[in-house]
Amino acid sequence: xxxxxxxxxxxxxxxxxxxxxxxxxxxxxxxxxxxxxxxxxxxxxxxxxxxxxxxxxxxxxxxxxxxxxxxxxxxxxxxxxxxxxxxxxxxxxxxxxxxxxxxxxxxxxxxxxxxxxxxxxxxxxxxxxxxxxxxxxxxxxxxxxxxxxxxxxxxxxxxxxxxxxxxxxxxxxxxxxxxxxxxxxxxxxxxxxxxxxxxxxxxxxxxxxxxxxxxxxxxxxxxxxxxxxxxxxxxxxxxxxxxxxxxxxxxxxxxxxxxxxxxxxxxxxxxxxxxxxxxxxxxxx
Numbered sequence: 001x002x003x004x005x006x007x008x009x010x011x012x013x014x015x016x017x018x019x020x021x022x023x024x025x026x027x028x029x030x031x032x033x034x035x036x037x038x039x040x041x042x043x044x045x046x047x048x049x050x051x052x053x054x055x056x057x058x059x060x061x062x063x064x065x066x067x068x069x070x071x072x073x074x075x076x077x078x079x080x081x082x083x084x085x086x087x088x089x090x091x092x093x094x095x096x097x098x099x100x101x102x103x104x105x106x107x108x109x110x111x112x113x114x115x116x117x118x119x120x121x122x123x124x125x126x127x128x129x130x131x132x133x134x135x136x137x138x139x140x141x142x143x144x145x146x147x148x149x150x151x152x153x154x155x156x157x158x159x160x161x162x163x164x165x166x167x168x169x170x171x172x173x174x175x176x177x178x179x180x181x182x183x184x185x186x187x188x189x190x191x192x193x194x195x196x197x198x199x200x201x202x203x204x205x206x207x208x209x210x211x212x213x214x215x216x217x218x219x220x221x222x223x224x225x226x227x228x229x230x231x232x233x234x235x236x237x238x239x240x241x242x243x244x245x246x247x248x249x250x251x252x253x254x255x256x257x258x259x260x261x262x263x264x265x266x267x268x269x270x271x272x273x274x275x276x277x278x279x280x281x282x283x284x285x
Contacts, residue, residue: 004243006031007045010038011116014050018058019079024050024149025187034184036253039149041238044231046116051150053116059095060113062088066103067110073100128236130220132282137214142172142194144208148187156191163193171204174259180210181253189253215251215281222276226269230257233278251283 013030014022027050028038043049048056058080065071077088092100098108143163147155160177163169172195181189197209220237222229256279265271 006033006038007042010042010050014054014057015115018054018061021081022054023187034181034250034253035149035186036179036181036184036189036255037250040179040234040255041242043153044235044238049150049153055091056095056113057115059092060111062092062100063096063103063110066100067106071104073104076100128220128233128241130218130241132216133219134216135214137211139197139199139209139211140176140178140192140194141197141203141207141209142174142176142178142192143168143206144190144192144210146188146190149189150187152189152191159191160193171207173261176259177257178210178212179253179255184250184253212254212256213252215254216283217256217279218248218282220278220280222278224272224274226259226274226276229274230276230278237278237280247284248282249285251281254281255279 010027010031025035028035062076074085077085082088096111102108174193176194178192222233258277260275262268
């Protein structure tokens with residue numbers, strides 16, 4: 001089960017290098033999976049971004065080393081990658097709720113954050129519905145913005161709210177939500193709220209076009225309230241479908257969410273019968 005093995009190897013790599021200058025890209029490279037998909041899968045399966053996990057583990061270890069008073073705050077700050085004692089103290093206080101000095105003097109409780117232990121298992125039988133579909137290249141037009149992988153889960157929904165709040169829904173309804181990281185090796189990705197591009201129409205100011213290349217796509221249907229069904233399906237893709245994937249692998253740094261017309265449903269995107277899809281490009285190994 002390659003994906004489960006990769007997650008475990010990633011956690012082991014992080015644990016062995018917490019005092020080193022490591023990034024999410026370094027972790028993904030170590031397990032030979034594109035940062036684009038590995039960061040997405042790690043967050044869905046573990047509940048933390050890679051950066052959050054590294055930060056929490058470092059701060060938990062730092063507290064243990066400070067307890068008892070023998071270690072200096074500045075030395076611990078530098079050991080775990082903080083440029084100054086002030087930056088370390090602020091991060092430490094946000095995580096533990098107390099200052100490093102209070103821990104040094106045994107005047108406060110500390111929070112623990114144990115290493116993750118990942119257990120993924122498949123027991124055969126039915127997993128999930130999907131189909132493989134070959135699609136020619138197509139062009140989309142929409143609003144685009146660059147995001148860091150760390151924290152994207154919170155800010156991308158705000159991008160959608162901002163899009164409609166500005167009245168941009170009259171230009172782009174939002175048929176697609178598209179993640180683009182063409183090199184699959186960056187710390188950031190481009191996200192688009194997009195529709196199919198009509199070449200006879202002008203591109204409004206502030207909007208862009210992108211060509212989505214021809215791929216074989218693994219298409220996953222999602223039925224239900226969009227606020228929950230997309231998250232559930234994404235989690236199952238990485239916890240069930242991907243570990244069982246033998247003949248195919250990720251083909252490129254694209255992930256497309258296709259949304260049906262919300263006007264067709266009594267409760268819009270939060271209708272229990274609302275339909276959308278997740279598309280992932282794949283190729284034969």
